Amino acid sequence: xxxxxxxxxxxxxxxxxxxxxxxxxxxxxxxxxxxxxxxxxxxxxxxxxxxxxxxxxxxxxxxxxxxxxxxxxxxxxxxxxxxxxxxxxxxxxxxxxxxxxxxxxxxxxxxxxxxxxxxxxxxxxxxxxxxxxxxxxxxxxxxxxxxxxxxxxxxxxxxxxxxxxxxxxxxxxxxxxxxxxxxxxxxxxxxxxxxxxxxxxxxxxxxxxxxxxxxxxxxxxxxxxxxxxxxxxxxxxxxxxxxxxxxxxxxxxxxxxxxxxxxxxxxxxxxxxxxxxxxxxxxxxxxxxxxxxxxxxxxxxxxxxxxxxxxxxxxxxxxxxxxxxxxxxxxxxxxxxxxxxxxxxxxxxxxxxxxxxxxxxxxxxxxxxxxxxxxxxxxxxxxxxxxxxxxxxxxxxxxxxxxxxxxxxxxxxxxxxxxxxxxxxxxxxxxxxxxxxxxxxxxxxxxxxxxxxxxxxxxxxxxxxxxxxxxxxxxxxxxxxxxxxxxxxxxxxxxxxxxxxxxxxxxxxxxxxxxxxxxxxxxxxxxxxxxxxxxxxxxxxxxxxxxxxxxxxxxxxxxxxxxxxxxxxxxxxxxxxxxxxxxxxxxxxxxxxxxxxxx
Amino acid sequence: xxxxxxxxxxxxxxxxxxxxxxxxxxxxxxxxxxxxxxxxxxxxxxxxxxxxxxxxxxxxxxxxxxxxxxxxxxxxxxxxxxxxxxxxxxxxxxxxxxxxxxxxxxxxxxxxxxxxxxxxxxxxxxxxxxxxxxxxxxxxxxxxxxxxxxxxxxxxxxxxxxxxxxxxxxxxxxxxxxxxxxxxxxxxxxxxxxxxxxxxxxxxxxxxxxxxxxxxxxxxxxxxxxxxxxxxxxxxxxxxxxxxxxxxxxxxxxxxxxxxxxxxxxxxxxxxxxxxxxxxxxxxxxxxxxxxxxxxxxxxxxxxxxxxxxxxxxxxxxxxxxxxxxxxxxxxxxxxxxxxxxxxxxxxxxxxxxxxxxxxxxxxxxxxxxxxx
Ligand SMILES: Nc1ncnc2c1ncn2[C@@H]1O[C@H](COP(=O)(O)OP(=O)(O)O)[C@@H](O)[C@H]1O
Ligand SMILES: [Mg+2]
Numbered sequence: 001x002x003x004x005x006x007x008x009x010x011x012x013x014x015x016x017x018x019x020x021x022x023x024x025x026x027x028x029x030x031x032x033x034x035x036x037x038x039x040x041x042x043x044x045x046x047x048x049x050x051x052x053x054x055x056x057x058x059x060x061x062x063x064x065x066x067x068x069x070x071x072x073x074x075x076x077x078x079x080x081x082x083x084x085x086x087x088x089x090x091x092x093x094x095x096x097x098x099x100x101x102x103x104x105x106x107x108x109x110x111x112x113x114x115x116x117x118x119x120x121x122x123x124x125x126x127x128x129x130x131x132x133x134x135x136x137x138x139x140x141x142x143x144x145x146x147x148x149x150x151x152x153x154x155x156x157x158x159x160x161x162x163x164x165x166x167x168x169x170x171x172x173x174x175x176x177x178x179x180x181x182x183x184x185x186x187x188x189x190x191x192x193x194x195x196x197x198x199x200x201x202x203x204x205x206x207x208x209x210x211x212x213x214x215x216x217x218x219x220x221x222x223x224x225x226x227x228x229x230x231x232x233x234x235x236x237x238x239x240x241x242x243x244x245x246x247x248x249x250x251x252x253x254x255x256x257x258x259x260x261x262x263x264x265x266x267x268x269x270x271x272x273x274x275x276x277x278x279x280x281x282x283x284x285x286x287x288x289x290x291x292x293x294x295x296x297x298x299x300x301x302x303x304x305x306x307x308x309x310x311x312x313x314x315x316x317x318x319x320x321x322x323x324x325x326x327x328x329x330x331x332x333x334x335x336x337x338x339x340x341x342x343x344x345x346x347x348x349x350x351x352x353x354x355x356x357x358x359x360x361x362x363x364x365x366x367x368x369x370x371x372x373x374x375x376x377x378x379x380x381x382x383x384x385x386x387x388x389x390x391x392x393x394x395x396x397x398x399x400x401x402x403x404x405x406x407x408x409x410x411x412x413x414x415x416x417x418x419x420x421x422x423x424x425x426x427x428x429x430x431x432x433x434x435x436x437x438x439x440x441x442x443x444x445x446x447x448x449x450x451x452x453x454x455x456x457x458x459x460x461x462x463x464x465x466x467x468x469x470x471x472x473x474x475x476x477x478x479x480x481x482x483x484x485x486x487x488x489x490x491x492x493x494x495x496x497x498x499x500x501x502x503x504x505x506x507x508x509x510x511x512x513x514x515x516x517x518x519x520x521x522x523x524x525x526x527x528x529x530x531x532x533x534x535x536x537x538x539x540x541x542x543x544x545x546x547x548x549x550x551x552x553x554x555x556x557x558x559x560x561x562x563x564x565x566x567x568x569x570x571x572x573x574x575x576x577x578x579x580x581x582x583x584x585x586x587x588x589x590x591x592x593x594x595x596x597x598x599x
Numbered sequence: 600x601x602x603x604x605x606x607x608x609x610x611x612x613x614x615x616x617x618x619x620x621x622x623x624x625x626x627x628x629x630x631x632x633x634x635x636x637x638x639x640x641x642x643x644x645x646x647x648x649x650x651x652x653x654x655x656x657x658x659x660x661x662x663x664x665x666x667x668x669x670x671x672x673x674x675x676x677x678x679x680x681x682x683x684x685x686x687x688x689x690x691x692x693x694x695x696x697x698x699x700x701x702x703x704x705x706x707x708x709x710x711x712x713x714x715x716x717x718x719x720x721x722x723x724x725x726x727x728x729x730x731x732x733x734x735x736x737x738x739x740x741x742x743x744x745x746x747x748x749x750x751x752x753x754x755x756x757x758x759x760x761x762x763x764x765x766x767x768x769x770x771x772x773x774x775x776x777x778x779x780x781x782x783x784x785x786x787x788x789x790x791x792x793x794x795x796x797x798x799x800x801x802x803x804x805x806x807x808x809x810x811x812x813x814x815x816x817x818x819x820x821x822x823x824x825x826x827x828x829x830x831x832x833x834x835x836x837x838x839x840x841x842x843x844x845x846x847x848x849x850x851x852x853x854x855x856x857x858x859x860x861x862x863x864x865x866x867x868x869x870x871x872x873x874x875x876x877x878x879x880x881x882x883x884x885x886x887x888x889x890x891x892x893x894x895x896x897x898x899x900x901x902x903x904x905x906x907x908x909x910x911x912x913x914x915x916x917x918x919x920x921x922x923x924x925x926x927x928x929x930x931x932x933x934x935x936x937x938x939x940x941x942x943x944x945x946x947x948x949x950x951x952x953x954x955x956x957x958x959x960x961x962x963x964x965x966x967x968x969x970x971x972x
Contacts, residue, residue, distance in 0.1 A: 176713070178709055178710075178711055178713040179713050179715060181674065181709070181713065182707070182709055182713035182715075183726075184674055184701070185672060185674060185701060185706070185707040185709075185784075186701060186702055186706065186707075186726055186727040186730050186774075186778070187698040187699060187700075187701035187702025187703075187727075187730050187731075188698070188702075188730050189698060192730070197715060200717045201715075201716070201717060274717075275717035275718075276716060276717050279717075279758060
């Protein structure tokens with residue numbers, strides 16, 4: 001069986017598309033991100049509780065008092081766990097994706113309801129879209145649309161389009177044929193038949209499809225959080241990366257609350273907009289049904305309420321004026337408000353150094369924007385020029401595969417911390433095993449497993465190709481693949497149960513301060529010399545911002561400084577990283593001028 | 600004056616309908632075509648519908664009635680043949696002109712009512728006018744009037760699913776009447792109704808027809824309904840029209856065994872009328888006594904009752920009061936029993952005499968009294 005070079009073809013197709021249709025993708029990207037930014041600005045403007053109130057009135061109008069109260073309570077929970085801004089980002093993302101999906105899905109659904117050929121041709125495409133794992137097209141999506149919300153929105157559209165199309169088609173096909181014939185028999189033109197008979201009767205089914213679209217969009221939130229989509233997805237992603245179960249739950253719960261709110265509201269909207277639904281509702285409203293908890297305001301009352309709250313919100317938003325930044329002294333204003341895009345992966349030293357540079361650049365008059373990514377997405381985004389720089393590349397080993405792939409589009413600004421070390425690690429209660437050589441013959445004890453991390457990590461390749469061989473451990477041990485988060489979770493679990501476990505780990509890592517662990521010695525030097533933590537930037541960044549590039553090239557931190565910085569950031573807590581950095585910088589006067597000298 | 604004319608209509612469903620028609624014309628049968636996956640729904644149908652008549656198409660389920668009906672308003676263009684509406688060839692019209700014919704000239708009433716569930720009764724009745732582009736006020740006025748005609752005054756604001764089946768079909772009828780189209784196509788419009796309601800609707804249709812004088816093509820699989828409603832009836836079998844005639848023609852002179860076996864179960868007393876079975880008066884004084892008489896259109900069921908009360912043949916008088924015929928009891932029985940020819944004399948040893956008739960005016964002994972005596 002000859003190897004079908006399907007992957008290569010796909011690769012060249014993607015490159016071809018990027019090279020020849022770049023402007024088209026830029027336009028799409030601009031439109032989508034424009035929609036997102038606009039909606040997000042509106043949702044972020046009012047005070048959280050006020051907007052929660054507006055949304056609750058909407059629920060009150062659509063579903064009654066109980067729903068209104070529950071909606072407010074749920075949204076208040078989101079506010080109180082400090083996920084509101086993220087929730088509104090997510091809501092914007094979901095709504096934009098949903099609107100675009102519906103705009104595409106409904107006409108497609110109508111078309112395939114009226115044309116069997118279209119329907120037959122569309123079916124496999126829809127199946128493909130729905131079942132292809134989102135990650136597979138998410139990363140190429142970055143090539144076309146850059147990192148940020150857009151590829152997340154596009155991926156969401158691809159993923160949630162199929163049910164939208166299918167439900168529309170189903171809804172229209174379900175309409176009694178005799179009714180369609182009746183319309184025709186009275187001389188109705190085909191388009192009018194669609195508008196007067198088919199769509200109104202298909203509306204409940206179409207709305208069920210819209211509801212599904214929204215739910216699928218929400219389910220894509222985490223995935224888009226990994227490619228810079230931000231919002232609750234980023235919170236969840238951070239939480240799982242750092243095995244922060246508490247934050248994970250809070251962010252996850254916020255997703256659930258949002259989902260329930262959207263589900264109930266769109267469900268009720270479905271009955272509102274469809275004539276049949278309105279009828280059923282009128283029939284259900286018996287004269288005795290006007291008990292308090294069934295109270296639903298008249299449309300006019302609800303509109304007045306929403307407008308009043310919105311005006312208040314708008315007024316407060318204007319008066320509040322947002323959080324003004326302290327003015328940068330003239331002498332220090334190198335950046336003159338120019339924007340710098342910093343990307344990071346949610347590893348502790350990455351977060352700490354990224355927010356350090358955010359603070360430093362702000363103090364120098366720049367407007368830095370930091371965005372969190374999955375490793376693959378970060379490299380892809382930077383190589384496409386969408387991210388200016390990042391500070392957390394472990395080279396030459398850990399991130400070798402990414403570096404090899406993108407080194408032509410990237411500049412290495414050198415290592416700011418090192419050497420790091422890679423190692424296999426066991427809990428300190430595992431007796432009699434102190435070096436890699438000791439593992440031989442003990443495979444049974446560990447179930448023959450070494451808990452690994454992401455399969456793409458350079459460390460994994462090295463472990464499999466070199467380390468195991470040198471110590472004669474091949475065959476006896478299998479390296480499991482997963483993620484850093486799953487490795488840490490497994491470590492945690494084994495330690496709770498006091499079971500023997502061996503994991504791949506590296507220093508510096510917070511796990512060493514959290515748990516009592518033992519690094520296995522490497523007498524044969526199989527892991528080689530340790531990685532340095534490098535700063536990488538996109539080609540051309542040094543030309544655009546020579547000053548920043550120089551600062552980054554000169555950037556160094558000692559071990560004491562790095563642990564101190566990480567500690568301060570950790571103490572300030574998620575969402576307040578920059579405050580931690582400020583405290584730390586305040587405690588180290590002169591550091592700002594050392595790291596980012598104005599002269 | 601013909602409103603609708605069908606000329607050698609064929610409707611074949613399948614991959615190659617034209618080929619199907621060619622094979623049918625060459626003498627192939629319906630079953631032969633079915634083997635190759637094509638369905639000949641209508642085969643060589645020709646008929647004319649006259650102004651103001653109710654033309655019934657009757658046949659078993661699957662015989663092609665609905666398909667035939669749908670060729671008459673172009674919902675289902677024929678594979679071959681022509682449909683003329685007021686002399687215009689419908690098959691040659693553009694889709695737009697055809698839609699105009701449908702909204703202004705020919706309207707339709709459906710088997711399962713086909714009311715729009717998302718529209719109120721009034722909006723349903725006004726649907727055709729809405730398509731015509733009639734303004735809201737006028738449209739609602741005319742729809743209200745149509746609802747009155749069908750006995751639904753005051754129901755305009757209800758919803759279709761709040762009405763009984765019979766009432767729903769009245770809405771369907773009102774919707775068809777509101778457009779002022781004077782040709783009505785009705786596809787098994789009463790078949791989904793309970794027998795009693797069905798009779799009501801039939802009566803109401805006949806009553807409306809007396810004043811509105813529409814031209815109606817009515818489809819049914821129920822022979823009694825066909826006979827009751829039809830001025831003329833076309834009998835369909837396996838896609839072909841096997842006979843066209845008045846109900847009495849069909850009943851008295853069935854074209855073939857199929858039709859005669861079909862009409863076997865019909866309640867003849869309701870179809871046959873005095874006019875068709877009467878004989879010329881044998882005596883000039885036949886109408887001179889003061890006994891009850893009947894009209895030529897009186898169904899035999901009613902003639903029976905009169906005959907039971909009258910001691911001699913019943914006289915049939917026309918509108919002018921002139922005696923145009925008489926019906927003797929033997930004649931009545933022969934007609935009901937579908938017997939032609941003279942009474943056969945007894946051939947046994949003893950000839951039975953007729954039992955003595957009760958004297959007129961003397962009621963038979965009531966049973967109750969006999970029991971108590
Ligand atoms: N659209 C169609 N496609 C294929 N066959 C059809 C279609 N419509 C009707 N037929 C077939 O044509 C025949 C006549 O159907 P129809 O006119 O509905 O009969 P009826 O109304 O007398 O019951 C049936 O065999 C039916 O299956
Ligand atoms: Mg039929």
